[in-house]
Amino acid sequence: MTAHVDKRSADDEIADLSTAKHHLQVRQTAIYVYEWPVRLWHWVNAAAILVLAVTGYFIASPLPSLPGEASDQYLMGYIRFAHFTAGFVMAAGMVGRIYWAFAGNVHARQMFVLPFWSGKFWREVLIEAQWYAFLRDYPKKYVGHNPLAQLAMVTIYSVGSIFMIVTGMALYAEGAGKGSMFDMAYDLVIPLTGNSQNLHTIHHLGMWAIIVFVMIHVYAAVREDIMSRQSMISTMVSGWRMFKDDGK
Template sequence: MSESTPSPVYVYEIPVRVWHSLNALLIVALITTGYLIAEPLASVTGEASEHFLMGYIRFGHFAAGYLIAIALVFRAYWAYAGNEHARQIFLPPLLNAHFWQGVWHEILWYTFLVKEPRRYIGHNPLAILSMHFVFVWGLLFMIITGFALYGEGAGANSWAHVLFSSWVLPLFGDSQSLHSWHHLVMWIIVCFVLIHIYVAVREDKLSGQSLLSTIVTGWRTFKSDKPVDDAH
């Protein structure tokens, strides 16, 4: 590493890294169990009480739903309590022209229309924007609609029905429409996760800065002396 190469920067604090890992596991669990709930496995012969597989799958889905909701609440708190990078995906600078210029540049970079990427200490602008809508609003939508569906089955006197089903179901018209929207956003998250993994690997190899190791250690390292776009 040359003398002019930027020094490593501590970016992602432990709570952010733990949330990222936990979120990844919970999203995989929710997608898998959610798909099986929508497309149940073939019935097996024998006494019904001896075959509780779908019951376990539903329990796993509900448990993961509770955990991802709790984790999102904690992550929102850490956006306030943590460093500036902890709040990036919660408070994107949508009124900043330079931010949108950076979003456009990242789109060109990912589509191979520019030769050189920009480098950032934190998330790049396109990552901030996409994760804001998927990992904040997308997860919030899935949590609200998920608890509304859960409350529908739990009954009119349950806390989930009172807090969620009572107003979410009328908002979407009926239960089937709510199920359809819940499934649709699930597929949007699936597509985003696949793109997210591809981009992370690609950036780690081509952008001149660490990415995969950063979410593990918290430290951003740079491989050249090219300027960092969001350095203060």
């Protein structure tokens, strides 16, 4: 009787070890999602947005003027230069990112394309919204962006970034002068806004919209890394999407 019990215990241990090995293998499942140009663009663009937000705030609310030689009190000049430089980095990055949407893999296109006519896509947008609102206990699993993230990236970030680049170039054209290469942006935008002051205000409000988006983006990425079924932040470093529960 004792030998029979021992044999069952040994069999159970073997089964447990086999199950543990299987789960260990499952946790190591990964798919290469984000190619290096996408990852490089992401982090360079994040740095550019940070510089643009900080310097843009001071441009809208300048530091007090100080007496003395102008060349000795050129802090706002350096701030404006940093803002312009970061703006050109952002613009060049967007051009490169649009190119890679065509040259890269299918996940590189998600930031610019929405499956408007797919009922499944919109149903899953609702499911993800419920998950983020803590109305669902368990999220779905996605290789690339989830549908809600894709919707936000296209409608808020991509459109918003292009808007900020165009309006920023129009404002830069005021200082660059007539006949500069930025005249096209100026001639396009000013008739739509009415005057330069309106353009400044709209550009400033656009900055706050991007800042709010970035705050939500960072929160969602950290939350998904902790609570969802796949890796998030490390994926944008290595390019590999790690799955926690493959097979479910």
